[in-house]
Amino acid sequence: xxYKRSLLAAVGGLILIPxxxxxxxxxxxxxxxxxxxxxxxSLSPVHPDEPVDSxxxxxxxxxxxxxxxxxIRDALSSFQxxxxxxxxxxxxxxxxxxxxxxxxxxxxxxxxxVGSVEGTLKKQEYQxxxxxxxxxxxxxxxGDITKANLDQKEANYRQATQDFQAxxxxxxxxx
Numbered sequence: 001x002x003y004k005r006s007l008l009a010a011v012g013g014l015i016l017i018p019x020x021x022x023x024x025x026x027x028x029x030x031x032x033x034x035x036x037x038x039x040x041x042s043l044s045p046v047h048p049d050e051p052v053d054s055x056x057x058x059x060x061x062x063x064x065x066x067x068x069x070x071x072i073r074d075a076l077s078s079f080q081x082x083x084x085x086x087x088x089x090x091x092x093x094x095x096x097x098x099x100x101x102x103x104x105x106x107x108x109x110x111x112x113x114v115g116s117v118e119g120t121l122k123k124q125e126y127q128x129x130x131x132x133x134x135x136x137x138x139x140x141x142x143g144d145i146t147k148a149n150l151d152q153k154e155a156n157y158r159q160a161t162q163d164f165q166a167x168x169x170x171x172x173x174x175x
Contacts, residue, residue: 062125069118076110108174115171122167129153129160 043052050059058064083101095101100109136153139145 062121065121066118069114069121072117073110073114076106076114080106080110111174115173119167119171122164126160126164129157133157 043056045052046055079100083095083098083106087095087101100106133153133156136145136150140147140150
């Protein structure tokens with residue numbers, strides 16, 4: 001009986017030693033990996049008149065994306081008005097053949113779709129600012145950044161929190 005226990009303990013030890021070594025190797029190798037940056041990407045301009053930096057930092061910014069969401073909402077509202085005005089002239093069948101002209105899509109779908117995109121953008125901004133603030137707290141503890149830098153990250157986080165909360169409070173699902 002003791003022989004079997006000793007054999008099991010030995011086998012267990014033989015299994016655990018390589019696992020522990022792999023874990024140690026993993027933590028030290030991951031810790032040595034450089035942090036990803038935009039320089040890690042190989043991006044070519046998407047248009048001859050727009051530098052990559054402008055696309056990344058302006059076109060793909062939260063502010064620009066939220067402005068495009070407003071434009072999409074306005075365009076869908078115009079499409080909804082046009083649909084209502086054209087139904088008597090074109091007839092029900094011709095209007096249906098266009099697509100996205102039914103009441104549910106235009107009155108429920110359009111609102112829900114755009115709200116989902118806007119909510120996702122605001123949620124992601126909140127999450128990013130939260131992570132940046134948490135990182136800044138650690139960097140401040142380690143002496144890598146100043147108190148002013150930490151305070152700025154905290155202010156950005158609080159603003160993103162307020163913005164997402166305001167969106168959440170105003171958002172509703174149409175059904």
